[in-house]
Amino acid sequence: MSIRARFHIDRGGFALDVDLDLPAQGVSALFGHSGSGKTTLLRAIAGLERAPGGYMALGGEIWQDEARGIFVPTWQRAVGYVFQEASLFPHLSVRGNLEFGQKRARRKEGQPSLGAVAELLGILPLLGQDPARLSGGERQRVAIARTLLAAPRLLLMDEPLAALDLKRKLEILPYLERLHDELSLPIVYVSHAADEVARLADHLVLLDAGRVSASGPLGELLARIDLAGAFDEDAGVVVDAVLTGHDEDGMARLSFPGGMLYAARREAVPGSRVRCRIQARDVSLALERPRATSIANILPAEVRELAPAGPAGQVMVRLQTGEIALLARISERSRRELGIVPGTHVWAQVKAVALLA
Numbered sequence: 001m002s003i004r005a006r007f008h009i010d011r012g013g014f015a016l017d018v019d020l021d022l023p024a025q026g027v028s029a030l031f032g033h034s035g036s037g038k039t040t041l042l043r044a045i046a047g048l049e050r051a052p053g054g055y056m057a058l059g060g061e062i063w064q065d066e067a068r069g070i071f072v073p074t075w076q077r078a079v080g081y082v083f084q085e086a087s088l089f090p091h092l093s094v095r096g097n098l099e100f101g102q103k104r105a106r107r108k109e110g111q112p113s114l115g116a117v118a119e120l121l122g123i124l125p126l127l128g129q130d131p132a133r134l135s136g137g138e139r140q141r142v143a144i145a146r147t148l149l150a151a152p153r154l155l156l157m158d159e160p161l162a163a164l165d166l167k168r169k170l171e172i173l174p175y176l177e178r179l180h181d182e183l184s185l186p187i188v189y190v191s192h193a194a195d196e197v198a199r200l201a202d203h204l205v206l207l208d209a210g211r212v213s214a215s216g217p218l219g220e221l222l223a224r225i226d227l228a229g230a231f232d233e234d235a236g237v238v239v240d241a242v243l244t245g246h247d248e249d250g251m252a253r254l255s256f257p258g259g260m261l262y263a264a265r266r267e268a269v270p271g272s273r274v275r276c277r278i279q280a281r282d283v284s285l286a287l288e289r290p291r292a293t294s295i296a297n298i299l300p301a302e303v304r305e306l307a308p309a310g311p312a313g314q315v316m317v318r319l320q321t322g323e324i325a326l327l328a329r330i331s332e333r334s335r336r337e338l339g340i341v342p343g344t345h346v347w348a349q350v351k352a353v354a355l356l357a
Contacts, residue, residue: 001059003028003154003186007044007051016040016051016210024059026202027180027187029218031194031230036207038190042156045188046081047074058154080152084162086139088131094142095127101149111151120182121145121175137168141175148185155179155187161196176200194234198222198277199356206230223325225305225318228280235309235316236279238356239324245270251296252355258322262296263353277354280309280316283328286347287338297350301326303342306335319348326350 003022009015016037022028030038043049045056047063050071056064063072088097098114105111118124121141131139140160147155160176161169173196179187180200191197197204197218204221206214213230214221219238221227228235241254241261252268254261254276263276290298301321309316315335319326326348330340340346 003045003188004055004057005041005045006055007041007049008053009040009044009049009051014210016044018207018210018212020205020212020215022186022188022205022215023203024186025184027189027200028203028205029197029201030188030190030205030207031192031197032207033192035209037210038192038207039158040210041207042081042158042188042190045154046079046156047072047077048081061153078151078153080147080150080155082140082144082147082155082157082160084159086131086136086143088139088142088146090131092131093127094123094129094131094134097131097142097146098127098149101146105149105151112148114149117145117148120178135168135171136164137171140164140168140172144175144179148183152185155185157187157189159190159192161191161193173199194231194236195277198236198238199275223318223327225307225316225327228307228309228316228327232310233281234279235327235329236277236282237325237327239276239278241274241276243268243270243272243274254353254355256322256324258324259299261299261350261353263355275356277356278326278350279352279354280327280329282351283319283326284349284351285317285328285330285334285338285340286349287344289347290349293349295349295351297353299326299348299350301346301348303340303344303346305342306340319346321348 001024003024005020008017018041032038044051053066054064062070063077123141123145201218204218205212214227223237239256241256244253244255246252251262254263268274299321301319303317304320305318307316309329313332315330315332317328
């Protein structure tokens with residue numbers, strides 16, 4: 001089963017022109033700068049924007065096929081939509097807001113219980129509260145819970161963390177990870193924040209000026225040197241690894257096919273699979289193995305590709321170490337002085353490894 005979306009919307013100064021086939025499981029992230037068409041695409045999937053000649057289907061359930069005169073209005077689609085603002089009903093308690101979501105459910109099969117959803121999102125202690133007394137992160141978690149209780153078959157999230165400060169954003173991210181890990185519900189997630197995408201997404205869609213510049217598995221696209229410019233200073237890769245244990249000094253040992261990494265300690269059971277992020281700006285290169293250095297992660301690697309990187313005078317280098325790819329951002333002067341070309345064997349010094357999940 002997949003999510004099939006084909007839309008063309010022309011607004012004169014802006015046109016959305018996409019033809020997408022997304023997996024109907026996990027999190028598919030729509031990523032791009034402001035004005036790239038992320039929200040317009042999400043609204044078209046929900047039926048809030050009607051694209052002439054458009055097509056939208058979730059598996060065998062067709063929601064729009066203009067060639068056959070089919071257009072299912074939003075309220076009849078089994079879709080949940082989470083906006084930037086929580087928009088809770090102020091005259092209802094948290095429980096009352098959640099019960100409203102239950103009443104909106106168009107289907108009873110597969111509908112989760114109020115208690116189970118409240119526990120999943122950590123809001124059981126808040127059920128009797130007035131929404132006005134909640135923090136921004138708590139309000140957004142209640143809004144997500146209300147949407148889930150309507151039993152959608154597809155969850156759309158339009159930058160749900162954009163209105164939150166960093167503290168509240170870090171508070172809610174673990175709950176979004178739980179949605180990813182514990183629900184079979186497919187999620188289409190809009191964001192312009194690379195850290196959110198790296199942490200949550202399985203599939204990535206890059207949008208630029210209303211068109212899809214790339215679509216595919218997250219790890220593959222982040223490692224493509226030709227797409228690194230879409231992330232500017234946040235370019236980097238994600239690595240799936242196994243947490244093999246913790247050292248006495250507080251570092252976590254991570255094993256990936258062909259190598260080992262160290263990251264700041266995070267509570268996780270040894271043997272569990274984890275995801276970590278390595279940004280290109282945190283990788284430097286040397287022709288000989290560095291000695292007497294404070295950097296813990298030093299990996300043998302081979303240069304595979306080179307490409308110019310902004311700002312001027314910078315070069316993006318794609319490396320292969322073991323079975324994973326790394327990106328490194330270095331200066332053109334360093335590249336020239338070290339003689340780095342495809343095929344060069346180097347040592348990659350990884351200054352920081354962010355353990356995500």
